[in-house]
Amino acid sequence: NAGVTQTPKFQVLKTGQSMTLQCAQDMNHNSMYWYRQDPGMGLRLIYYSASEGTTDKGEVPNGYNVSRLNKREFSLRLESAAPSQTSVYFCASSEDHLNYGYTFGSGTRLTVV
């Protein structure tokens, strides 16, 4: 099925470890996004990529880096994980979010101990 695929689905890290969350979409969308979802706080934008080759910070970028590898793939890296980064991470894509809105992946549940 067409859509947004995220890996892994679950991950437990120790404080200070690093990891990369992968995201790929097969809808030929131009824009891709990384959000985190925390209880009582809604979804908050970490980074986005309006088009291949560009990335920009969102509301909560500290502690994260991203790479727009090609049009399909947008990865999120935690260089030195902290307990405050325990969250559910969602990747989303859109052809043109002003007119067509977002398509979301199923999420990665990350726990940092």
Add this chain to the structure above:
Amino acid sequence: KQEVTQIPAALSVPEGENLVLNCSFTDSAIYNLQWFRQDPGKGLTSLLLIQSSQREQTSGRLNASLDKSSGRSTLYIAASQPGDSATYLCASSGGYQKVTFGTGTKLQVIP
């Protein structure tokens, strides 16, 4: 800064009832408003998107309305079913960095 509020945080209704979920926003300068459904442990599924120039959108038993002047959107669900049980989120878009999500209304439809 845009603030999006969804009240109530939780709602329980008997099967078959028609219901309305509310979404309010503080800045009316939006491009669109989108409604999503989220099942436990799952991602967000887009339900309806209303452009700023539109008043409403319909899909099956769902109808979403938008009143920019009052900063409100509603999602109407007709003849609710147990399968409608989920958390419903709204999100307003004012640009790439200006998409603001509400915290959602958790709906339970009781058989």
